[in-house]
Amino acid sequence: MPEHYLSLKEVTDVFISSGESVSLSCNDALHQCSSTTWNYSNYTTSSTVEVFAGGINKNNTERSERLSLTSDCSLNIYKTTQHDGGRYTCRQYVNGSHHGPDSRVNLHVLHVSSSSSSSQTEIRANTSVTLSCQLFTYDCDHEFSYYGFQLVWMNQTDVDLQTDSRYQIRSDKLCLISLTTTLVNEDDNTELRCVLKHKNDIKTSVTYTVRFTDSNKI
Known part of the structure; x- marks a missing residue:
């Protein structure tokens, strides 16, 4: 079985409406964001995007301006849009090796259009x-x-x-x-x-x- 299934610590579901801001917890044990990676995946597009690596924003899109890390390495998303809905995974590394269990957050965004x-x-x-x-x-x-x-x-x-x-x-x-x-x-x-x-x-x-x-x- 792949490592990311074996090492998964927990899955958290977060429900918000579009336009709200949210903080997704990494459940960080290291408190070293330079050792933290956040990935985003979307079932519809079947793609995984690295949004933070080593504490650095890696997302080169307009939404990168709305993403930041807190002191405990939680992922802040400012004024969410419908495009932010999906699965977020926080993983930490020590000396280049995967450290501890991953934290996964499923973000569900409710949006109304006219x-x-x-x-x-x-x-x-x-x-x-x-x-x-x-x-x-x-x-x-x-x-x-x-x-x-x-x-x-x-x-x-x-x-x-x-x-x-x-x-x-x-x-x-x-x-x-x-x-x-x-x-x-x-x-x-x-x-x-x-x-x-x-x-x-x-x-x-x-x-x-x-x-x-x-x-x-x-």
Whole structure:
């Protein structure tokens, strides 16, 4: 069996909504970030990227500006996006040799996008809008089918919008649920919330607020 399976210390699941910042723990025993490597992998692309090695940021993309290490070698991600969802592995070395068990963190990022141009959009009443809520994670099929997660659209009083005929809720594939409705003047400042549930527990949620300008009310 490969070494990284034999040496795995634990797996931690972290659930957040896009835009939030997060710190992923290395469970560091050495407290020497110069001996620490963080890897990121994504099941969809089947690729592994080294984001930190020897305490140095190795990610030469725009998101490298949002990544940093803390004094205990935890990985900080500032203002997460949907592209940050995936599996992170912290590994430490002493004199070039693998030291101790790896720490693995599965980061699950919940993100809402709109058929309009912006997330907190100013749109016209009496027009249709579709909101798509998706969980970005390492392996969506496994997470949902094995662990029994569920995505639900709710209003600001925590009523499941599946029961309201004004809203058309569709979930054609795992980790994705959409809501379509025609907005009216009374919807101004209405909050629509996408919730990730595991049994009776809420893991995280994203709130979309409908905003009209006076010129867009008719």
